[in-house]
Amino acid sequence: MKMHCLIAAMLVAASALPALADGDAKAGATVFKKCAACHTATEPTNRVGPSLLGVVGRPVATFDKYRYSEAMKAFGAGKVWDEALLTEYLPSPRALVPGTIMSFAGLKKPQDIANLIAYLKDPAAAQ
Structure with a gap:
């Protein structure tokens, strides 16, 4: 009987954790507008920042022909x-990677972060 209580408690605790994959790609496309001045997500073209096309699953600081800061290379x-690393990074990139050249202050709403990640995972899903 005690094992059932422990399992139930674990399930309740797990359900209280933020879900990483519950974002909406269409809403994420709107959030991405905050990033679009420096990044692309639908083409392999660098701007002020590297292209984010295929970023989910890519090793950190490795997009071709982009010159990353020493801080980002060391962090990466x-x-x-x-999803977990992006969820940690997006609220405050400069706090997580001191010395980064990225000037973006971050996203404060967990749902915006989840939506942005959903969009970055599959930009075509926002159509």
Whole structure:
């Protein structure tokens, strides 16, 4: 009987955690407008910042022909941009990567972050 209580408690606790994959790509396309001055997400073209096309699942600081800051290269050593890392990074890029050249202050709403990640995972889903 105690095992059932423990399992129930674990399920309740897990349901209180923010879901990473519950974003809406269409809403994420709107959030991406905050990023679009410096990044693209639908073409492999660098702007002030690197293209974010295919960023989810890509090793950090590795997009071709973009010159990353030393801070971002050091932060990215051995890391891959997955949903968890993006969720940690997007609220305050400069706090997570001191010395980065990215000037974006971050996204404060967890739902905006989830929506943006959904969009970055599949920009075509926003159509």
